[in-house]
Amino acid sequence: MWSALLPMLLLCFSAVLYWLAPIFPQNPMPMDLLLPVGWCAAYTLLATPVLAVAARLLKGRGRWLWLLALPAFGFAGYTFGKDRLPQKAASHGKTTPALCRLQFLGMDGLDHAQLQAMGSELPNFQRLYAEAAWGSLKTVSRHSPEIWTSVVTGMKPKDHGVSGYTTSWLTGTALELPDDSRDWLGQFVYANTKFRTRGAVGSNARRVRALWELAGDYDRSSIFVNWWASYPAEPVAGIIISNHAIPWYGFTPELLDHAEPMATWPAAEATSVRAVADQVVAELGAGKLRRDVQTEEGSRYFLVRDQISWATGRRLWREKNPDLLAVYVQGADTASHAWTFTVFGKEHPDKQERQVGEEEAKVLFERLVHSAYRAMDQRLGEAMAEGDCILLVSDHGWRYDGTMHNTKPDGVFFAWGPPFATGEIKTASILDLLPTLLHTLGMPIAKPLPGKVIKDAFKADYQKLTKEISSFGPRGDRVSVHPTSDDAEHIEALRALGYVE
Numbered sequence: 001m002w003s004a005l006l007p008m009l010l011l012c013f014s015a016v017l018y019w020l021a022p023i024f025p026q027n028p029m030p031m032d033l034l035l036p037v038g039w040c041a042a043y044t045l046l047a048t049p050v051l052a053v054a055a056r057l058l059k060g061r062g063r064w065l066w067l068l069a070l071p072a073f074g075f076a077g078y079t080f081g082k083d084r085l086p087q088k089a090a091s092h093g094k095t096t097p098a099l100c101r102l103q104f105l106g107m108d109g110l111d112h113a114q115l116q117a118m119g120s121e122l123p124n125f126q127r128l129y130a131e132a133a134w135g136s137l138k139t140v141s142r143h144s145p146e147i148w149t150s151v152v153t154g155m156k157p158k159d160h161g162v163s164g165y166t167t168s169w170l171t172g173t174a175l176e177l178p179d180d181s182r183d184w185l186g187q188f189v190y191a192n193t194k195f196r197t198r199g200a201v202g203s204n205a206r207r208v209r210a211l212w213e214l215a216g217d218y219d220r221s222s223i224f225v226n227w228w229a230s231y232p233a234e235p236v237a238g239i240i241i242s243n244h245a246i247p248w249y250g251f252t253p254e255l256l257d258h259a260e261p262m263a264t265w266p267a268a269e270a271t272s273v274r275a276v277a278d279q280v281v282a283e284l285g286a287g288k289l290r291r292d293v294q295t296e297e298g299s300r301y302f303l304v305r306d307q308i309s310w311a312t313g314r315r316l317w318r319e320k321n322p323d324l325l326a327v328y329v330q331g332a333d334t335a336s337h338a339w340t341f342t343v344f345g346k347e348h349p350d351k352q353e354r355q356v357g358e359e360e361a362k363v364l365f366e367r368l369v370h371s372a373y374r375a376m377d378q379r380l381g382e383a384m385a386e387g388d389c390i391l392l393v394s395d396h397g398w399r400y401d402g403t404m405h406n407t408k409p410d411g412v413f414f415a416w417g418p419p420f421a422t423g424e425i426k427t428a429s430i431l432d433l434l435p436t437l438l439h440t441l442g443m444p445i446a447k448p449l450p451g452k453v454i455k456d457a458f459k460a461d462y463q464k465l466t467k468e469i470s471s472f473g474p475r476g477d478r479v480s481v482h483p484t485s486d487d488a489e490h491i492e493a494l495r496a497l498g499y500v501e
């Protein structure tokens, strides 16, 4: 009996250590200990009969086998756990001057085929094709928070820790629970008890340092607006207008009042975001628009939301003169979702059977997708008029045949400005963006990053790399948020996108 329990207990012990490694400094004991311990106990109970039978069959020999297994457990624990342990603080290496003040524009779902098909309807993108270094980007996931976090960390989703669209907390605490989607016991317990509170995945799930932290490390002033998984906003040496600071629930005065704590850093920025939101909503007469990614109205909703992010970014670019402004907008993606849902049906877009006639689909395509692309082109024009250096990327492309971005089509990459080359370059990866951003900002690159500077995007004079450093150091302290109830609205919206089951 004991020979069977012992390895299970060892496994439990390793699991507890594995869980505690990243969360220990941020979470109050002992509540945080209870859950992993309870989990282990449940699994041990379940596995005991099986192991007891196995031990009986093995008889005396079993003991020696377990003894042999011990070093294997130790090695496995070390291998899986070592990356989760806090790393030594970074020694900030030498920096070189930034190549330029950079506007980094994230436009979700933008696709080269569509940009080129619209041609002269998109004069600013035409300028980019003529004047910028441009190419395609291999993506790393189908899920926006995962990809956009890879963009600012340079790490694959499994390494940066932001996974899917939602996360959950042990009810009443700030303890974020490990991903339960592949854990059948976890699913069952969560579904049948009130232990879990669900909400949108946020910055606390991230395990590694993000660009908004790195910029401060090297005295580059940065501003991030509406970035996925940037809530709660971390106290950085810069400004974060998190994705929860841009109205998500609706534009009526009551819904605009739905302010979440720590949605911006510094907190006072929330007031100016609200002022911009009031102005945009009044100008566009958007007060009553309903958010629904499956409909035309919902598509307009997201364009208004984008405009609030965009106008906030413009204001901060002019007023604060940052070295880096990063703004994320999603209208091209949400419009394309709405078109696909309408044309191919809400339930099974993968079936690729049209629900509406060819002509109707074309008219709708013009109203939804074309107008979203034109909005992106107009924004690009404003950015080009107010700065001389732009990196513009999308997280994935789009297929208008009902498969959306399920097949992970390539995203777009444009680098425009004095240090950048002109013409098409070879396909790069989402993981190459952080090294490329760091290089543009004159910051060192850490050796463990899997991506590389997209060298052929730069003119020859600007290709010399600064020295690599060994590590960026651990991510900063997490900002504690204690959700008290499920963020049902948020999850419902993600479900409508087909992102959450």
Ligand SMILES: [Zn+2]
Residues within 6 Å of the ligand: 108, 109, 143, 144, 333, 395, 396
């Ligand atoms: Zn996307």
